[in-house]
Amino acid sequence: MNVGAEIQQAFVVCISAVFTQNILLAYFLGLCPFIGVSREIKTAFGLGLAVIFVLTATVMLNWLAYRYVLEPLGLEFFRFILFIIIIAAFVQFTEMAIERFSPFLYQKLGVFLPLITVNCAILGASLFMVIRNYSFIVTIGWGLGSGTGWFLAIMAMAGIRQRLAHERIPRGLQGPGITLIIAGLMALAFIGFTGVLQGR
Amino acid sequence: MVLSILISVLVVSSIGGGLAALLVVSEHYLANYGPCDVTINDDKKLTIQGGKNLLSVLTEQKIFIPSACGGRGTCGLCKLKVLEGAGDLLPTEEPYLDQQERASNVRLSCQVKVRNNLRIEIPSELLSLQEYACRCAKIVDLTHDIKLFRLELVEPAEMSYIPGQYVQLLTPVYEKSSEEVYRAYSIASDPSEKGFIDLIIRLVPGGICTTYCFEYLKEGDDVKINGPYGDFRLSQTEAPMIFIAGGSGMAPIKCILHHMKNTNNPRKAVYYFGANRVDELFLTDEMRQFESELAAFRYVPVVARPEEGQNWDGQTGLVTEAVAREMENAADSEAYLCGSPGMIDAAIKVLIDLGVTEDKIYYDKFA
Numbered sequence: 001m002n003v004g005a006e007i008q009q010a011f012v013v014c015i016s017a018v019f020t021q022n023i024l025l026a027y028f029l030g031l032c033p034f035i036g037v038s039r040e041i042k043t044a045f046g047l048g049l050a051v052i053f054v055l056t057a058t059v060m061l062n063w064l065a066y067r068y069v070l071e072p073l074g075l076e077f078f079r080f081i082l083f084i085i086i087i088a089a090f091v092q093f094t095e096m097a098i099e100r101f102s103p104f105l106y107q108k109l110g111v112f113l114p115l116i117t118v119n120c121a122i123l124g125a126s127l128f129m130v131i132r133n134y135s136f137i138v139t140i141g142w143g144l145g146s147g148t149g150w151f152l153a154i155m156a157m158a159g160i161r162q163r164l165a166h167e168r169i170p171r172g173l174q175g176p177g178i179t180l181i182i183a184g185l186m187a188l189a190f191i192g193f194t195g196v197l198q199g200r
Numbered sequence: 201m202v203l204s205i206l207i208s209v210l211v212v213s214s215i216g217g218g219l220a221a222l223l224v225v226s227e228h229y230l231a232n233y234g235p236c237d238v239t240i241n242d243d244k245k246l247t248i249q250g251g252k253n254l255l256s257v258l259t260e261q262k263i264f265i266p267s268a269c270g271g272r273g274t275c276g277l278c279k280l281k282v283l284e285g286a287g288d289l290l291p292t293e294e295p296y297l298d299q300q301e302r303a304s305n306v307r308l309s310c311q312v313k314v315r316n317n318l319r320i321e322i323p324s325e326l327l328s329l330q331e332y333a334c335r336c337a338k339i340v341d342l343t344h345d346i347k348l349f350r351l352e353l354v355e356p357a358e359m360s361y362i363p364g365q366y367v368q369l370l371t372p373v374y375e376k377s378s379e380e381v382y383r384a385y386s387i388a389s390d391p392s393e394k395g396f397i398d399l400i401i402r403l404v405p406g407g408i409c410t411t412y413c414f415e416y417l418k419e420g421d422d423v424k425i426n427g428p429y430g431d432f433r434l435s436q437t438e439a440p441m442i443f444i445a446g447g448s449g450m451a452p453i454k455c456i457l458h459h460m461k462n463t464n465n466p467r468k469a470v471y472y473f474g475a476n477r478v479d480e481l482f483l484t485d486e487m488r489q490f491e492s493e494l495a496a497f498r499y500v501p502v503v504a505r506p507e508e509g510q511n512w513d514g515q516t517g518l519v520t521e522a523v524a525r526e527m528e529n530a531a532d533s534e535a536y537l538c539g540s541p542g543m544i545d546a547a548i549k550v551l552i553d554l555g556v557t558e559d560k561i562y563y564d565k566f567a
Contacts, residue, residue: 036274039295046291069215075208082215089219096230099313103287111290111311115272 010141017145019193024153030121044158050112052147059143062126091117255310271310278309281321331426342482345403363459367427371409383409388451390458400451432564440468449538466495474519478510531555537563
């Protein structure tokens with residue numbers, strides 16, 4: 001496949017990862033911070049950006065590690081351990097660097113990094129990339145799209161929850177209860193995108 | 201086969217090791233903020249290596265701040281006042297802090313990084329939560345199955361606690377128990393006797409800790425306690441009080457009475473103490489003493505089944521029956537209960553019938 005076709009495919013995968021195969025609303029990965037940190041748009045925005053960044057960067061790193069280390073040695077089964085190690089180390093390193101060099105960026109984005117080190121959406125995206133046999137360029141589109149999809153979902157949720165803050169919600173449903181119900185409704189709404197794109 | 205196992209172990213450990221080394225090196229250069237001073241309540245100064253979050257720094261120094269999520273910023277319990285040096289409020293903290301808290305510099309200690317000198321404020325009850333090495337100074341038989349254990353604080357030599365609070369007593373490994381266990385006992389001592397903690401303990405047949413205390417612990421032995429814990433305490437109002445206790449539930453009430461005496465508290469109070477038999481009443485002389493020393497205190501011992509020839513002319517029946525009999529309307533009163541769950545539940549029922557509102561009933565249930 002030439003580069004032009006690959007870029008085209010990356011674009012399709014990216015768009016489908018945002019809408020039809022949203023990592024949060026279609027696969028329900030990364031729910032913990034989605035419920036925990038979606039009370040305000042401002043915080044959700046920071047966390048969402050952090051997820052886009054970490055997700056895109058780690059799928060690329062993991063792709064390289066998988067293709068050039070695990071595959072040649074026939075150690076594909078080690079990908080779970082290796083991916084987690086790489087993600088954790090990358091997040092730690094990035095946090096330290098941001099904290100040291102840019103207090104502004106740390107304030108906006110860095111503080112969220114430890115929250116998503118162990119986020120299953122991050123690991124999930126890397127594992128999907130292996131299962132689906134994406135090339136490097138397509139992987140970039142996939143990472144970017146998955147992160148953006150997660151960002152979109154948490155922003156929508158935070159907007160809804162900010163409006164709900166002043167509504168009278170039955171006591172038993174307050175907090176995570178109503179959030180999960182809304183997440184379910186959002187997932188149903190996202191099914192509406194299915195026909196738009198048939199991404200791989 | 202062996203070769204491939206070796207290769208896989210080698211590859212994974214070298215990648216893991218390499219990344220770990222990279223992190224250690226970068227931590228050394230990037231996250232090294234040098235020594236920082238943390239001043240607590242303008243009194244105690246800790247000098248620590250900067251770079252970690254405040255919660256873990258304090259935990260390392262054995263200052264325990266409540267936290268349920270382990271420092272991930274999702275429970276909002278580890279709030280502390282950081283007066284200087286914390287920098288701007290982080291977006292991870294915002295959802296957990298209301299306007300008033302923000303105005304008074306409350307922060308989530310798990311999110312605040314120590315990068316420079318900090319001035320912080322920790323509520324004194326959290327600061328005083330620690331382990332105390334003690335010596336068992338005296339053991340007094342109160343009834344056939346209740347003893348008073350007087351512990352002399354050795355290190356630290358004093359404990360500041362609020363009357364009504366409890367401590368946890370460590371039972372070491374001994375003949376009948378292969379593991380260390382902690383059990384909670386209310387403090388019964390006079391708070392003005394700084395260096396001592398009295399515990400009133402009833403023997404629980406087969407109980408790990410009480411068996412140890414009754415059969416193995418001797419005067420002069422070393423014991424360990426930690427605390428103080430609990431929010432059972434005197435309210436700051438003028439309302440008349442009803443104390444109801446049974447058995448070793450005497451302990452926190454006794455402590456509160458000492459405190460009332462020490463602070464010349466003039467509040468009206470009546471104390472119903474229940475026992476099964478006349479010889480199960482204890483510390484009666486001390487309680488009578490309080491009657492003469494406190495402004496408006498009355499002690500009412502209640503014996504469930506007085507035996508023939510014991511010459512009992514006081515209240516009889518269950519302690520709750522005596523309360524119902526004596527009291528007519530207690531709508532303006534507060535109630536303080538300590539005893540078995542059964543006794544507490546019965547007492548709450550009686551008190552509500554007498555007009556005490558539920559939020560004015562404070563209790564310490566033995567679990």
